[in-house]
Amino acid sequence: MPIIEVRNVVKKYGDITAVAGLNLEVNEGECFGLLGPNGAGKTSLIRMITGLSPLNSGDIRVDGRDIRQEPRLIKAALGVVPQEENLDPDLSVLENLAVFARYFDIPKSEARHRALANLSLFELQDRQKAKVEQLSGGMKRRLLIARALINNPKILILDEPTVGLDPQTRHLVWQKLSSLRGQGMTLLLCTQNMEEAWRLCDRLAIMNEGKVVAEGSPRELLAKYGGSQVLEIRPAPEAKSKVISRLKEFGFQWQEVEDMLFIFQGDGQEVEEEELKREMVVLNRHVPTLEDVFLKLTGRAIRE
């Protein structure tokens, strides 16, 4: 049985539909990634799964419990790392963890024990008396994750945990997250970082406009949507519409990103460069990556 089950969930803010009848299953012990552009509904979905936002319709079950019926029990088993830092600035680093543990009814001595262990796990043991405002951005993010682990959660939910971090800290976070998954924790990871999704996630769902548009392991998604090669071209502005009509004529899949065109090749479709040569210059060609899959599935042309 999946540990998180999302069925036909709809979330509206006034006239805006943020989540439009979404279905999702996360299995126990896996790292599941949610990928999608800004406004795709990822954060709305996470807020609903963590009981912070009521559903307009549909059902969410976490660890077999209904989010509408038993939000307290569900939240007791979750660790949440929000996108926006919300550490308690009135408390020191260690107090942040101790006070947070008290929200979970963890006894004082146990809380202190866990707090110290989590601080050293995230290499913050030397800063336990520091104020939150004295920490760097990377330290704050590490502290947020350490805080989310204070109740030994079954499921750790992270909303873009490495945004704005330097490469060293990013790698530290990735390494900790994969070791947590190795210990059997379920991770639900919202991200826009393709490298992060590729390294950490067993399965991914790509979201666009409030729905899941593709689902599978990173390799499966790449094989299914990536094709064999991607051509990057930058046509002259006046030639753009002509190039696009030629691409349509030949039945190619392409994606328009600002002044660039990404042409996806595969399934026996190869651009005969000679044919298009008059209209365009190929700037680069690369082996498809998850980013190409992302662009292909969530880009502008798809929405038209």
Place this chain on the structure above:
Amino acid sequence: MSVVSYRSLRVWQRNRDVFLKQWRSEAPGFVIEPFLVLLAMGVGLGTYVALDEGQRYVDFIAPGIVAGYGMFSATFECTYGSFVRMKVQKTYDAIIATPLNIEDVAAGEVFWGATRALLTSCVILAVAAGFGLVHSPWAVLVIPLSLLSGIMFASISLFFTSLAPSIYSFNYYFTLFMTPMFFFSGVFFPLDSLSPLVQHLSWIAPLTPVANLARALMSGELGTGAWWGLAIMAGLTMVFFPLSLYTMRRRLLV
């Protein structure tokens, strides 16, 4: 499902821990200022004020200061304090991701606001006793009175906070509601010196029964207290406490 639980105590404890860390920087507001007002108004201005029945002015205003500054403590805590925690520090967001629900958070804030009112009133009561301004052992009942008053003012304040679009909105709350109430609720002068219309109006203000009852208890003349004022306080609390929980949920769980 959405009811207050014992977990609201966790929010109260969080605020207590923070207060114990930084009470020194808050002390001017709830210790020094009421003391100065008592001194300036009671002893200074009071020399020139003649009340009926030969009552000393300082005896008249001491209970009013106990009531008024209790009100301000609860109100500051549940307006500026709560707004900063809710909107600036995002402390509420962090807490409701744990087993606490938003009603626990709101109730914990109200109980903490009430605790601040209780603390302030007790400090001023002790100072007043030191100056010989407490004339009856009934004055101990000012302690539960200021707790009830604290819950009432904290609930009204948190209700306003849950609707406040920005921190500047509190200018209206203080200028149009708190300040007039402080001056026209029988803290500084007897209400019967006002015109009958204003007298009636001032009984709508929730501070009036608090000041009136504190005065009856501290003077020991229990007969002078309008005890039905307790019903006003209980009624306002029973309306605004649940209302503040409801409007907080509506604001934060979107």
